[in-house]
Each structure stands twice: as C-alpha cells, then as structure tokens.
Amino acid sequence: MNATAVKTGxxxxxxxxxxxxxxxxxxxxxxxxxxxxxxxxxxxxxLAAYGFSRFKFINTWPIADEVFTHFPFxxxxxxxxxxxxLMTFILIFSSVTMVLAVDAGHQMKKNKVIWYMxxxxxxxxxxxxxxxxxxxxxxxxxYGAVETKGGxxxxxxxxxxxxxxxxxxxxxxxxxxxxxxxxEALWYQxxxxxxxxxxxxxxxxxxxxxxxxxxxxxxxxxxxKTILSREESLAKLENDGKQVVxxxxxxxxxxGPPLFADFFFFITGFHGFHVFSGVIINIIIxxxxxxxxxxxxxxxxxxxxxxxxxxxxxxxxxxxxxxxxLV
Amino acid sequence: xxxxxxxxxxxxxxxxxxxxxxxIVTIIEVALGIVRPGFLxxxxxxxxxxxxxxxxxxxxxxxxxxxxxxxxxxHETKGLRRSVVWTGIFLVCYLIFILLTEGDYIFDVYKxxxxxxxx
Numbered sequence: 001m002n003a004t005a006v007k008t009g010x011x012x013x014x015x016x017x018x019x020x021x022x023x024x025x026x027x028x029x030x031x032x033x034x035x036x037x038x039x040x041x042x043x044x045x046x047l048a049a050y051g052f053s054r055f056k057f058i059n060t061w062p063i064a065d066e067v068f069t070h071f072p073f074x075x076x077x078x079x080x081x082x083x084x085x086l087m088t089f090i091l092i093f094s095s096v097t098m099v100l101a102v103d104a105g106h107q108m109k110k111n112k113v114i115w116y117m118x119x120x121x122x123x124x125x126x127x128x129x130x131x132x133x134x135x136x137x138x139x140x141x142x143y144g145a146v147e148t149k150g151g152x153x154x155x156x157x158x159x160x161x162x163x164x165x166x167x168x169x170x171x172x173x174x175x176x177x178x179x180x181x182x183x184e185a186l187w188y189q190x191x192x193x194x195x196x197x198x199x200x201x202x203x204x205x206x207x208x209x210x211x212x213x214x215x216x217x218x219x220x221x222x223x224x225k226t227i228l229s230r231e232e233s234l235a236k237l238e239n240d241g242k243q244v245v246x247x248x249x250x251x252x253x254x255x256g257p258p259l260f261a262d263f264f265f266f267i268t269g270f271h272g273f274h275v276f277s278g279v280i281i282n283i284i285i286x287x288x289x290x291x292x293x294x295x296x297x298x299x300x301x302x303x304x305x306x307x308x309x310x311x312x313x314x315x316x317x318x319x320x321x322x323x324x325x326l327v
Numbered sequence: 328x329x330x331x332x333x334x335x336x337x338x339x340x341x342x343x344x345x346x347x348x349x350x351i352v353t354i355i356e357v358a359l360g361i362v363r364p365g366f367l368x369x370x371x372x373x374x375x376x377x378x379x380x381x382x383x384x385x386x387x388x389x390x391x392x393x394x395x396x397x398x399x400x401x402h403e404t405k406g407l408r409r410s411v412v413w414t415g416i417f418l419v420c421y422l423i424f425i426l427l428t429e430g431d432y433i434f435d436v437y438k439x440x441x442x443x444x445x446x
Contacts, residue, residue: 023407030407037411044419048426055430056437065360085357089350096346099397103338150446218445223368240446304399311397315390322386326360327379 032305036312039274043316046270047323050263060152060217062256063225064325066163070137084325087130088317091275094123095314102307105300110289113303117286120310124279131272138264141247145254146202148240152217153256157227159211166244169205169212170197195244202244203237217256264324271320274313281306345396352385 010016023030054061064081071079101116144166145155156164175198182190206212214233218226228236245254253261285306294300359367359378367378395401400408437444 022404024404025407033407033411037415040415041418044415044422048419048422051423052426052430055427056433058431058434065363081357081360085353088353092346092349092353095393095397096342099342100339102399103342106338148446150444152445216445223363308398311393314397315393318386318389318393322356322382326356326382 026301028301028305029308032308036308039312040316043267043270043319046263046267047319050267050323053257053259053263057257057259059219060257061219062217062260063219063223067138067255068134068325069142070134072133081325083130083134084321087127087134088321090123090130091127091314091317094120094127095311097123098307098310102300102304105294105303108295108300110292110295113289113300114286117282117289117303121279121282121286124275124282124310128272128275128279131268131275134268135265138261139247139249141245141254143254144197144244144246146199146237146241147243147245147252148236149242150240151258152240153245153254154217154236154241155215155225155254156206157213157215159213161215161224161227163215164212166197166202166205166246169209170201171205171208173198173201173204175201195246197244199241199244203241206237207234267320267324271313271316274316278306278310278313281309341396345392349389349392352389356382356385 014022069080071083097116097119101113104112143163145153180191214228216226220226245252248261370377
C-alpha cells in the first residue's frame, strides 16, 4: 500500500500539507478574517479618500467642534463632541459584553452567553439610533449659511464671534416666488423645497443689524475661521452671495465644502450599515443560542465568529471617530 | 482550542482591564479635543500638529488593544497574525501615502495657480 504513496519529505512540518492546520484556526474563523481584512481595506479606502479631499481643501475644511455640537435634551447648549464620545463608549461597551459572551461560550455557560449577547444587541441598537439622530441634526442644520457664486460658504457671526442663525435676523420681504413643480415647468423641471429665506431677505436683515459680520471658510493662522470686517462683509454678501443654504445634503452644505457632507454621509452611513447588519447577525446567533443549537453542537465557535465581526465594527468606529471628529 | 483552558481564570480580568484602558484613552482624546491645548497646535512635526499625532497614536493603540485582546489576536498563531496585520498595515500605509501626497499637491496647485477660487 505504502509503496505507491508519494512522500514529500515534509511530513510533520508545519507547512508540510496533509491534515495539519498550520494556522490552528477553523475554516470559518479564517474566512471571517479574510472578510475583515478586505472590509478593513474598503474602509481605509474611504478614510484615505477623506484625507485626500481634506488635504486638497486643508485651509477651508469645517472644524468638527463647530459642526457636531448637539446633545439630546440639551437644546441650544454648545456641547462639542460629548455625544459622539458617548456613542463611542456605548460601542466599546457592547464590544466588552460581546467578548464576555465569547468567553462564557468557551466555558459552555449558556445562560451567561444569552445575557451578554442580549446586552450587546441593545448596545448596537442604541448606537444605530444615536447615529440616526446625528444625521437628523446634520441634515436639518442649525444656523444656516449663504452659498457664494464660487460655491463657497459664508456664515454669520455677532460681535463676539459667535455664530448667528439666519432666522434670527432675516427680514420678511414680500415674494411671489413659488415652488417649481413638474406640472408648472416647461421641461420636467422641479425643485424639492424652497429655503425658508431668500438671499434678499438675508441681505436686508444683515444691513439692519450693524453688529453682524461674515465668517468665511478660510482657516486663519490661529486655527479659527476668518471673520471679515463690516465693510468687507457687506461687499462679500452683496457681490458674491448666490443662495441661502440650510442644513446639508449631498449637493449643498451649510458647514463648508459639500465634500465634507458627502464623506460624512458615506463613511458614517457605511459604518452604520455595518452596525445594523451586525445587530441582525447577532440576533440570529442570539436566537440560536437560546434554542440550544450550539449547546448541542458542543461548541460556541459561532458566537466567536460573529464576535470577530462585531469587534471589527468597533475597530472601524475608533478610526472614524478620530478622523472625523478629532483630527 | 487546547490553550484556551489555561486562560480561563484571567480572561474576564483581562477583558475588564482592556475596557478600562480603552475608556481612559477615549476620555483623554475627548478632553484634548475639547481643550485643544495651544502649544500642541502650534508645534508641528512632519507638517502636522502635535495634537493630531497624539490622536493618531492613541487611536492606533486602541486599535491594537481591540484586535489583540477582544479579537483574540494574541492567542492566534504567528502566521495568522502576521498575514492579517502586516498585509493591512502595508496596503493602508501605501494608500495613505499616495493619496495624501496627491491631495497636498492639488492644494498647492489651487493656491499657487492664477485661477481665483474664492468668489
């Protein structure tokens, strides 16, 4: 029998082939690592593209502390970053309960696995909800701004340099401008909604309030946005102003370059989608744990695999947090 | 996993320790992000604020902890660890290098060129 078997002379060596498992990990776990690595490169591509755009507009990029200032139930309070920090904690904590579930799985303690996975799922749901809330605030905007003919954003500040909302000073002028609908248009044109104020109303209101100034996108030497003098402000607004922008979408963005909003929607959206699918997968495994599938199988490795994915989602958030909110 | 049984006693302790470190690092990051100490912003290293370097180093430290402790990289074989980590780090460094260099170059073109952008 043995006479026909080919010997390679590497039997017993780690990479000698045969039934040996050189990486000492199961097929499923290896495939999860393959997926995680490729997904990590996808996110790196997004974040590197963000870095590219930011370096391209390095002196006009929005300052994150001035964009993300909301905290639930604290309306009007300037709370930069506290909410994202809280979200980060929630996600890290749900990572902890996940790894505790994996650990309980190693010890074959079914009830502990069930409870830890339950807390993980709750954490994930709270995080996705928080992200939706962040989006809602970002989309609806806070102060409003004027977009210039060159596509730049100018914002309004008072004498102390604090940002002022357009609605607080814009005057009400009679206007017969109505929303363009398909039935009215000549050639299938339409517009989604009219801004609350028109440029002329903002300009009139600006003239009536002598302590208002215009703040441009340009970041000065001290790391703050440049504030123009009263005369420069008036000239800028009257000569360059094109339209009022409130909030942000993929085309217009009151915080600065539209690219900032695009990347915000894309990167946090893609991450949020990962959290969402992670919650779904967690729920499926959770139900399986309750049904006793893994108890009968004699191994909770499935919990370990979904845990890998969940930690990866947390890992990505650590980077998104740094590059979107901190740097 | 044969070696896992040896870790059982200290596994939960290790998890909570790592959670503590991650929390402290996050608090430091947020505090620095809100205070933004002047001297860290004024000092530049390799054309980037010292503060940003601190953020990035702390982030990499957090990523290391999550991968090693939570994703059990420390218990995997050397071969698996290296094939995941080195591949990722090499490709990401390369991508960051070419894209940031290009972005910086385009910024210079916008700035030094004879076309007005701010109007």
